[in-house]
Amino acid sequence: MTPNGSRVPSGGSVEERELLALGERIAATPHPSASPALRAQLRASLMSAPVQFAVAPRRWGWSALRPILAAAVILVVALGGAGYAAASSLAGDPAFALKQAAEEVELVSAPNEAARLRTLVAHSDRRLAELQKAIVTRPASANAASQAYLSAVKHVDDALKRVLSQPSTDARDDAAREATEASESHLDMLRELEQRLPEAAQPGIQRAIEVQTDVHRRSDELPPARRTPAPPKPTASPSRR
Amino acid sequence: MTEPSNLLNEPAGRADTPGDEDESELCRRASAGDRRAFAALYERHLDHVYRYAYYRVRDPDSADDVTSEVFHRALVAMPRYEPRRPFLAFLYTIARNVIVDAGRKQRPTASFEDAIAHPSIEPGPEERSTARDEARRLRAAIQTLDPVQQDVIVLRFIAGRSHKEVGAIVGKNESTVRGIQMRALVELRKRLS
Numbered sequence: 001m002t003p004n005g006s007r008v009p010s011g012g013s014v015e016e017r018e019l020l021a022l023g024e025r026i027a028a029t030p031h032p033s034a035s036p037a038l039r040a041q042l043r044a045s046l047m048s049a050p051v052q053f054a055v056a057p058r059r060w061g062w063s064a065l066r067p068i069l070a071a072a073v074i075l076v077v078a079l080g081g082a083g084y085a086a087a088s089s090l091a092g093d094p095a096f097a098l099k100q101a102a103e104e105v106e107l108v109s110a111p112n113e114a115a116r117l118r119t120l121v122a123h124s125d126r127r128l129a130e131l132q133k134a135i136v137t138r139p140a141s142a143n144a145a146s147q148a149y150l151s152a153v154k155h156v157d158d159a160l161k162r163v164l165s166q167p168s169t170d171a172r173d174d175a176a177r178e179a180t181e182a183s184e185s186h187l188d189m190l191r192e193l194e195q196r197l198p199e200a201a202q203p204g205i206q207r208a209i210e211v212q213t214d215v216h217r218r219s220d221e222l223p224p225a226r227r228t229p230a231p232p233k234p235t236a237s238p239s240r241r
Numbered sequence: 242m243t244e245p246s247n248l249l250n251e252p253a254g255r256a257d258t259p260g261d262e263d264e265s266e267l268c269r270r271a272s273a274g275d276r277r278a279f280a281a282l283y284e285r286h287l288d289h290v291y292r293y294a295y296y297r298v299r300d301p302d303s304a305d306d307v308t309s310e311v312f313h314r315a316l317v318a319m320p321r322y323e324p325r326r327p328f329l330a331f332l333y334t335i336a337r338n339v340i341v342d343a344g345r346k347q348r349p350t351a352s353f354e355d356a357i358a359h360p361s362i363e364p365g366p367e368e369r370s371t372a373r374d375e376a377r378r379l380r381a382a383i384q385t386l387d388p389v390q391q392d393v394i395v396l397r398f399i400a401g402r403s404h405k406e407v408g409a410i411v412g413k414n415e416s417t418v419r420g421i422q423m424r425a426l427v428e429l430r431k432r433l434s
């Protein structure tokens with residue numbers, strides 16, 4: 001009997017029946033599942049992976065070409081061995097500077113303040129994923145990772161202030177709303193992480209919680225969300241809800 | 242070869258999951274860049290991909306690496322995903338390519354003795370039962386087959402795909418898949434006898 005209840009039929013040659021029985025043995029083998037560690041780390045990595053989805057430019061001017069050039073630079077970096085090392089690096093690693101340089105290129109390519117804010121939120125997502133990874137795999141790097149995260153969050157806060165100082169538009173409000181929603185998601189994770197962080201990393205994470213709380217409070221400055229929200233953007237946090 | 246068995250046409254352990262009616266919508270959103278939709282697809286299919294990788298590579302660490310690479314490649318490829326194609330078949334195709342790429346750097350198959358003696362597949366505390374020993378032995382035997390035979394056996398009997406689906410993934414027609422499957426089972430029987 002197979003696991004789903006089917007039976008080996010009585011027809012066919014002896015050899016065929018033997019082969020069918022062997023097939024059943026394979027099907028009935030206890031199959032492994034992905035470990036919880038792989039599940040969590042891979043999910044965090046996927047949610048924060050710096051993937052650039054193609055967006056059709058409105059015109060073929062310099063501003064339209066900048067994201068393409070930036071993506072090409074990032075691709076070149078990502079395809080190289082150094083790029084691979086940088087992509088998996090944590091704060092404090094030599095290759096981490098390369099990752100930050102690639103992120104600077106992303107930032108420079110952002111066409112406006114709203115896009116810059118989205119990019120910075122994505123960077124903060126990455127720093128949080130790295131902090132989670134550091135706690136699990138390299139606790140000695142947790143302090144550096146918490147400082148890197150704090151720095152990223154401060155950049156988000158500054159960018160959000162600039163965005164909110166501009167006149168309200170759908171693009172501005174969507175970007176700001178995404179940032180405040182991300183902060184809420186991050187705060188949930190930070191409160192869980194602070195229980196596991198080493199002593200040395202506590203000040204950084206406490207300050208980050210304060211800054212993220214400020215970011216989240218700025219949602220009060222936003223108009224109510226539209227009934228038909230814009231399509232979700234590919235910059236979700238590691239466990240954005 | 243004629244297959245008189247339901248098992249050979251639709252084997253046990255089919256990997257379909259509940260909620261397939263939502264999958265096309267999730268794929269559509271993920272293709273548009275919705276990372277949360279992609280995460281939902283990831284949660285739904287992680288074990289399927291991991292299982293395929295586990296039986297196609299020699300140790301669990303490599304299975305982790307392959308699984309990770311598959312989902313990262315899928316994420317990048319989502320804008321080009323063809324919605325009419327089952328998402329899991331899309332993942333299996335990527336997984337197969339990842340393993341083929343990795344195989345260029347290392348020996349694609351192992352001797353049965355080597356595979357079964359490999360430290361990374363020694364039974365852990367949870368693998369002490371007779372059933373687990375048999376599972377380990379079967380896995381070692383599967384890994385001595387040539388790569389296409391491994392694909393067919395794993396996709397048919399572990400992933401539970403139909404001949405047609407397996408054919409689409411490995412790039413062969415159904416009758417060829419049936420032939421490969423039967424030859425692979427004959428080889429496996431020899432290894433296990």
